[in-house]
Amino acid sequence: MNADRRGLMHKELTETIIGVFYEVYNELGHGFLESVYQRAFEIALTGKGLDVLHQIEVPVWFRGQKVGDFEADLLVNKCVLLELKAVRTLDSAHEAQMLNYLRATEIEVGLLFNFGIKPEFRRLVFENSRKQVQHFGEISIAALLNPRT
Numbered sequence: 001m002n003a004d005r006r007g008l009m010h011k012e013l014t015e016t017i018i019g020v021f022y023e024v025y026n027e028l029g030h031g032f033l034e035s036v037y038q039r040a041f042e043i044a045l046t047g048k049g050l051d052v053l054h055q056i057e058v059p060v061w062f063r064g065q066k067v068g069d070f071e072a073d074l075l076v077n078k079c080v081l082l083e084l085k086a087v088r089t090l091d092s093a094h095e096a097q098m099l100n101y102l103r104a105t106e107i108e109v110g111l112l113f114n115f116g117i118k119p120e121f122r123r124l125v126f127e128n129s130r131k132q133v134q135h136f137g138e139i140s141i142a143a144l145l146n147p148r149t
Helices: 011-028 034-047 092-103 141-145
Strands: 052-062 065-076 080-085 109-115 119-125
Touching (some): 011 034, 011 080, 034 052, 034 065, 034 109, 065 092, 080 092, 092 109, 092 119
Antiparallel strands (some): 052 065, 065 080, 109 119
């Protein structure tokens, strides 16, 4: 079933996260490093009772072989991936980065936030039914949370 037919995927959670983004932005403003916003966002989200993990290593696979890793900023309630930026404005490269993160995992919803001169966010969805990842077992949420060494 298409997410549009059943409503926005993780609607209440993403609305909460977006509200927290504006709380953090209004309190800190712009001009800090991404790491400052990431820590503040993490504190504010956990203060709302949400489960937040940071700096999640996600493997990238090509033709059955691991070719690298990327590091996602935050994962909320094991189902919404957050990528934070502190740039002048969001552009298509930032959206492509988030879509690649979603494509490489079983996570379907991502929020891209910018703590720039003006606060910005994008909500991106990449449904698992559209993904062509061959190693889903290797990139399950459980695998992300308990990486093998």
